[in-house]
Amino acid sequence: MKRATLLTIVFSAFVLGVCPPTSQTAHAGQRVRLAVVVAANTDLVDVSLADLRRVFAGAGMNDNSGKPLIPLNHAPRSGARAGFDRIVLGLNPEEVGRFWIDRKIRGLAGPPRSLDSIPLLLRLVQRFPGAISYARSPLPLEGLRVLRVNGKRPQDPGYALEFDE
Numbered sequence: 001m002k003r004a005t006l007l008t009i010v011f012s013a014f015v016l017g018v019c020p021p022t023s024q025t026a027h028a029g030q031r032v033r034l035a036v037v038v039a040a041n042t043d044l045v046d047v048s049l050a051d052l053r054r055v056f057a058g059a060g061m062n063d064n065s066g067k068p069l070i071p072l073n074h075a076p077r078s079g080a081r082a083g084f085d086r087i088v089l090g091l092n093p094e095e096v097g098r099f100w101i102d103r104k105i106r107g108l109a110g111p112p113r114s115l116d117s118i119p120l121l122l123r124l125v126q127r128f129p130g131a132i133s134y135a136r137s138p139l140p141l142e143g144l145r146v147l148r149v150n151g152k153r154p155q156d157p158g159y160a161l162e163f164d165e
Helices: 002-016 049-057 079-089 092-105 118-127
Strands: 033-038 070-074 112-113 132-136 142-148 162-164
Touching: 033 079, 033 118, 049 070, 049 079, 070 079, 070 118, 079 092, 079 132, 079 162, 112 118, 118 132, 118 142
Parallel strands: 070 112, 070 132
Antiparallel strands: 033 132, 033 142, 033 162
C-alpha cells in the first residue's frame, strides 16, 4: 500500500511539472558542440551547412564517390536534435513537425530515420556506407570520421554546430 502511494506521488509530481525530467536538466546551461559523423571508410571529409540542410531536409545529396548520403537523426525532442534542427534547418521542434507533414501532403520524401539510442545510431553510421549523423563532441572515433563543417572541426573557434542547451 505504501509503495503504491509513493508511486502515485512521484508520477503526479512529474505530470504536474514539479520535477522536470532529468534529460532536460542534466545538461541545462552547457555549451554543446555536435560533430557530424560518417563511416571511417567514407571519402567525404568536409560538408557545408547548406549540404547538411539538403541531406536532413530530404532533398538528398551524394558523397564524393556518388553514393547517396543517408541521414540518421536523434530522437525527436532530444536536446541534440532540437539544437541541430535549429542550426541546420532553421526550425524549432514544432516547425520541424509541420515541415514534415507538409512534405508528406505534397508526396515528397519523409523525414530521416530517428533512433533513441545514440550508441546504436553511431554503430549504424560505422557499418553503413553513406550513413551520416551527428553526436555530441567529443565522441568515440573508432570506425567513424568526424567531418569538418564549413571547413572547421568541432574544436575550432567559430564552429557552426554549437549551441547553448
